[in-house]
Amino acid sequence: MMKALPRLLLAIAVCFLVTDGAQARDPSVTFINPGAERSGDVWELMPRFMKAAADQLGLRLEVVYANRDRIRMVELAHQIAARPVPPDYVVLVNEKERAPEMMEAFRGTASRLFLIHNDLSADQRRLLGNERGALANWIGTITADDGEIIRALMGGLYRKTTGEPRIIGIGGDVATPVSALREAAMRDFVAGSGRGRVLQVVPGNWERDDARRKTASLLARYPDANMVWAANDSMALGAFDAVADGGRRAAVRVGGMGAFPQALDSVATGGLAVTSGGNLLTGAWCMVMIRDYDDGVDFAAAGGARQTRGTILLAEDERSATLFRGLIAEPSRIDFRRFLRSADPRKAGYDFSIGTVTAAAR
Structure with missing residues (x-):
């Protein structure tokens, strides 16, 4: 027994060394x-x-x-x-x-x-x-590919908007390259579609509350607007808050980029029209x-x-929103x-x- 003990200790030590080495x-x-x-x-x-x-x-x-x-x-x-x-x-x-x-x-x-x-x-x-x-x-x-994600987002918004799209936009900020790229992709889609007009785009600084305030102001300035594009979902949710506050849910479609859980839940329950993600x-x-x-x-x-x-995640109905919500969870x-x-x-x-x-x- 005593002779076997050193061999046992050696085996245990080797196991620890192998484990530590693997880590x-x-x-x-x-x-x-x-x-x-x-x-x-x-x-x-x-x-x-x-x-x-x-x-x-x-x-x-x-x-x-x-x-x-x-x-x-x-x-x-x-x-x-x-x-x-x-x-x-x-x-x-x-x-x-x-x-x-x-x-x-x-x-x-x-x-x-x-x-x-x-x-x-x-x-x-x-x-x-x-x-x-x-x-x-x-x-x-x-x-x-933000361009591809934005094209998917805009396609969903166009499908759900009645009449000629009259668009107000909530961009990110002026210091982040991706903000400018997303806005450019949105404008390219509108130009390429041959219909629709971008009324104005303002920075929402990626924040829900800022987007809510600015969307309310833009809706007052452009009462015929029927679409809000947002550069991320946080701002899209803020924009939708402003649309709902103004009693215009039936007239204005709102979409954002990100496929965040709250946005997916909103799409599933008939709030946001669409969210598209890939980041x-x-x-x-x-x-x-x-x-x-x-x-x-x-x-x-x-x-x-x-x-x-x-990986383009396009949610525009309850089924797709629930699928993506499960992957995020x-x-x-x-x-x-x-x-x-x-x-x-x-x-x-x-x-x-x-x-x-x-x-x-x-």
Whole structure:
């Protein structure tokens, strides 16, 4: 018995070493989230999908929140870069065009950088360069196709609007590139449709209360308006509040971008006419690409280091709204391992379409 004890202790020690070694090999990922943890918007919802994907793919995900403070975003980047052992990967967002300052904090570190949601502007790229260029550890960028999401949104609004569309718009802010891109996509759709007129677009600063106030003002200015387009769902809900306050629910259709839970509930109960999303899963697709990259299957070989890929969630009735609401409530229902190229060498590229996502939901 005494002779067997050292062998037993050795076996236990080996098991601990193997377990610790396996954990140590799990890549660490830190996401500097520009929003708040309990915001109800994309910055609360996106990390849910990221965590579900990271847990399934063997990534150790940390999310830190800047609470919409542009200075705090940069401070967090410097603090994380200065850690004795910085993360293997850092995920950043070009919120308020602060990404270059954050990226510079990691220059010369071992952390590899991945940009999501808001790409750099053309001017920023002229100064900083592109992925895997002057800043060698910036390995990739993935953004949703906002143009495609807006086209889906506008198509839904047009289908539900009686007569010639007379549109008032609630945009984001003047400092975020994605806000201008979404407004441009909306205007392009209207021009391309050959019918409809954009009466005025004002910034709602991504906030429900601001959108409510400004929509009320615009409805008073344009009493013949019959459609409100909003650059995100928070503002769409605020716009709908103003429409309902004015007793014009039957005359004015409201739609927004995001596919947030409250917006989906509103569509399901006959409030908002439509919501269209695609950004909620962008962070999860980043996790898939990081896992592939870390396993030696470079995502850049299937679409480049800078990719525009999205999952279009278009909810315009109770059935579609309920389906998407279920995925948001339980992101782990999606088997993210099915999207890895490293798991299936036959895959020529990534397919993040809604059909593939629903097929991967358990």
